[in-house]
Structure formats: C-alpha cells, structure tokens
Amino acid sequence: MDVEAGKLLGAGLAIGLGAIGPGVGIGILTMGALQAIGRNPEAQGQIQTNMFIGIAFAEAVAIYALVVALILLFVV
C-alpha cells in the first residue's frame, strides 16, 4: 500500500469512526431535551438553549476528528 492510499484510508477512518460517538451523544442529548420539553413546555426556550450548548460540546469531538482527517489529507 503506498503512502497516498494510506493517507486517504486514514482520513476516511478518522472522521468515520470519530463521528460515531458524537452522533450517539447528540442523539441522547436531543432525546433528553425533547422529553424535558414534553413534560414542561413552558421551559422550552431555556431547554433549547442548553441543548444547543450541549450539542456544541458533543460536536467538538467530531470536529477534532475532522481536524485530524484534514491534517492527514492536506498537511502530512
């Protein structure tokens, strides 16, 4: 396997595997937020804001994977 193929494979695996965890995390977060809104619709605004913050933090992990993939593709 030449180096180029290794890079492509590595980049694909990095973002692909790295997106699993955040995907599950965002799903759980949204589930919790929706249940909370269902029980207490008046608090929707605050729950939504906190949900977005949580999603952003969960997503940050996927972003680190993206950074690694981009570095593998374009820098190394």
Added chain:
Amino acid sequence: MIVRVIIGILVTLVVMVVGNILFPVPQAAIEVAPEPIGLGPVLTNALFTSIILSLILVVLAFLIGRSLKERPGGVQNIVEVVIESLDSLVNSIAPKKWTPTFFPILATIFIYLLFANWFSLLTPLLGSFGIVHPALDGGIPVDQVTFITGSPDSLHHEEVMEGVEADHEAEAAKEQLMIVPLFRAPSSDLNLTFALAITTMVLVQVFGVWERGLAYFGNFIRLGGFAKKGFMMGLIDMFVGLLEGVSEFAKIISFSFRLFGNIFAGEVILIVISSLISLLVVLVFFGLEIFVGFIQAFVFFILSLVFFAMATQHHGEEH
C-alpha cells in the same frame, strides 16, 4: 391559481433540464485554502467577499438606523425582532451589569456570521464567476468552462508568437490556465473563523480579569488546595486548574473548526450534488444549509455568551 402553479413548475423543470443539457456543469474545484484573486498574495477571495459583506452590512445598518420611526414597518420590524430576541437572550444568561458590554459584541458576531454562513448558499452561483490565472495550483481548468469573456489566449500571448516550436508549450500553458472564483463564503475560510475564535477567547480573558482582577487566574493556577484539603486533594485541584487552562486553548480550536467544518462541508455538499443532479434534489440541500448556517451562527453566539458569562461570574470565592 393551481393551474398557474403547475405551469410554473413545469416551465422551471423544462428550463432546468434544457439548461443542464446545453451547459453541463463542470466538476467544481474543492479548495480548502482560499485562493488569491490576483491582487497580491494577501487578498484572497474569502477576504474579498468578507470585505464586501462587511461594507454591505455597515451601509444597511447605517441606513436603517437613520430612518427609525415611531411606528416600525417593513425592514425596521424585522431588525427589531432580531435585536430584541438577541437582547433578551443575553439578558437571561449574562450578569445584569455586563449586558451593555456583551450585547454589541455578540450581536455583531451573530449577524455577521449569519450572513457569512448564508453566503455559502450562493457559492454554486457566485463561485462560477472567476478570474483566469496562468499558473496557480487552484481553481477550475479553463477548458471545462462554458463562457469566457475576453480572450484567455491573451494571457500567454508571447508563447504563441514565438512560432511553431513554442506551440506545444503554449498548448501546455493553456491547459494550466485556471479560473479562480472571485467570491467565496467568508466562513468557509479557516482564517476568518480562527480570527473570530481567537478574538472571542481573548475577550473572555479580558472580561474575566476586568471583573475579578488577578483572582481570575486563580481558575488556572490552583495552589490553595494544598493548605486546605491536604496534599492529594491539592494535587488533584492543581491538575484541574491546569486542565482548565488547556481547555481555554482547545476552545479556540473547537470554535474555529466547528464553524469552518460545518460551512465548508455544506459548500462541498452543494457543489457535489449540483454537479451530480442539478434538478430539484439540490433544493433539499439548500434548505438544509439555510438551517445549518443559522444554527452555526447561533451556536457561536450562544457559546461566546456562555463563556463571557462564566468568566465574569464570581464562583469558587469561598475556597
């Protein structure tokens, strides 16, 4: 009424199909780095677009701000709704004392980012306007492009004039001619998002020191635990402080790459889909990108707001 709508849809479909056959879409170049548009190495297409966008926003804000009426109508209504909802959000999270300082910064970030993100919706259209360059490693090869105003031959005039022998070289040079897009969504350029992230995180430190003085750095250098809680707990406390310090830098990276990654990936999706099927399917992704652009601007806004608020809150004073 319904007949008109159906006729309209049919006409649009026919135009799209015929247009797709007559002017096939070339596979657009996907460039991570913004390309210089030929006026020095600094002025890239993303920077050019962001300057234009800033000018438009400044002029709009000036015009709207000058013609405020007692009874709002039209544009003023929309602007008031946006500003008021942002203001109430800032008020609900930040300490009362700091809202007048936070609000202008955060609202500017939100409004600028919103339009910068939505600019990526125009990439399939505006990305097709470009400047022909002789030798750059980015862009779309000229021979794939349908229209060129002016003559691309004039760019390598000399080679052609040198005679038959240089003809082959001229042919090679012609293949290397690239079109560099003149416009590019500002937030699909890592430089802009990184600059915004650094500015925000530096502001977080500034506000923290402003509000709490040097005690703010007690967040990062926690040595008080050794005396109060014993050696082991003190050690743990110190490492927690160090981790806080590291996470300030990690925030810069996640801030900038979150925005860049989302907008850039959206742009790539739009480009790829519209070169695969340039029919109605693209519209779905345009809808998705409108949503993503708004959400990412909002996330940047709300996260900077939360970090600002956290830096100016007095906590852990009892230690």
